[in-house]
Structure formats: C-alpha cells, structure tokens
Amino acid sequence: MDERIKKVLVSLQGRCARREYCCSEMRQKALKALDGDAAAAQEVLDSLVADGYVDDVRYAGAFAREKAVLDGWGPVKIRYALRGKGIDSSAIDEALASIDGDAASEKLGKLLAAKAKSLEGDPQAKLKLIKYALSRGYNYEDIKL
Incomplete structure (x- = not known):
C-alpha cells in the first residue's frame, strides 16, 4: 500500500470512528479522495471492512433506529432509503426487526x-x-x- 492510499485510509478510519457509514458512502469518499482510482478505492474499502470500521448490517440497524425514533419514519420509508444506499435486503430486514x-x-x-x-x-x-x-x-x- 503506497503512502497516498495509507493517508486516505487513516482519514477514512477517523471518519468511521466518529459515526457509522455504509460501504457505498465510504466507496464514494475513497474514490473522491483518490481522484477516481477505483482499484485503490476498493483496496481502502476492503481494509475498512476487514478492520471493522464499516459494517452494512450495523449501519442499517443504527440508521433504522435513528429514523424511526427521532424522525418518525415508518418501515416503508426506511427500507426505501436503505435500498438507495445499496444495503442488501437481509440487512434491511434485520434492521427493521430491531425497531420496537x-x-x-x-x-x-x-x-x-x-x-x-x-x-x-x-x-x-x-x-x-x-x-x-x-x-x-x-x-x-x-x-x-
């Protein structure tokens, strides 16, 4: 891993430590930081997932609870928003099941x-x-x- 990729990785790890992100959001941020280098961005994303900084299931659960409790969203709107973020259906179902x-x-x-x-x-x-x-x-x- 070259110096530029390490710098982006450390920056994105800091962001992930502050709040939850899904894979698609981190992929976009990595692509932007690496000037569109898709292979390097995928390498950064794989590292973030392997180290536990990014987890779509964890993100979906946090997103669903936040939107249901704070914003008053129903399950249909939450499901639609999570699909728009590229979260798979099993993670969405698990997140919606966690809502009281x-x-x-x-x-x-x-x-x-x-x-x-x-x-x-x-x-x-x-x-x-x-x-x-x-x-x-x-x-x-x-x-x-």
Whole structure:
C-alpha cells in the first residue's frame, strides 16, 4: 500500500470512528479522495471492512433506529432509503426487526395528533392525515384514525 492510499485510509478510519457509514458512502469518499482510482478505492474499502470500521448490517440497524425514533419514519420509508444506499435486503430486514413496534405506533399516533391540530375544520382532514402517514413511510394497515 503506497503512502497516498495509507493517508486516505487513516482519514477514512477517523471518519468511521466518529459515526457509522455504509460501504457505498465510504466507496464514494475513497474514490473522491483518490481522484477516481477505483482499484485503490476498493483496496481502502476492503481494509475498512476487514478492520471493522464499516459494517452494512450495523449501519442499517443504527440508521433504522435513528429514523424511526427521532424522525418518525415508518418501515416503508426506511427500507426505501436503505435500498438507495445499496444495503442488501437481509440487512434491511434485520434492521427493521430491531425497531420496537409499540414505540413506532406511539410515534405515529403523536405525529397524526399534531397534524390533526393543524387540519381542524378541514373537510378533507381524514384523507390528508392518511396521505401524511403514508408519506412518512407507514403501511396503510398501521394507520388508525
């Protein structure tokens, strides 16, 4: 491994120590730092994965918990976002299984209650609440008005 690759590797290890990243994000950062050298970027990524700095399963779990608890996202939206980041389906399923279903239902209830206050007197309030919940990534069956 030449000096330039080692420098990029150390830099990316520092980033990974501060927060979780998925493989596709680290691949993009390595490609940018190495001016598009795909072979060197793959070497850096392989080293990060081997050393445990990057793990898609761990990233998917952290991402799913954060989005469900803090941002109020539903499982559909979380699955779509993780697929967009190139995470495999088994890791996504495992991450979604780790989310507390009762807490997600409670969060949905709070979101809908807050939205309902802003829609008081609107004749299409029920329709708008359903659309809102669907846009947040919840299944139609989970929406209880």
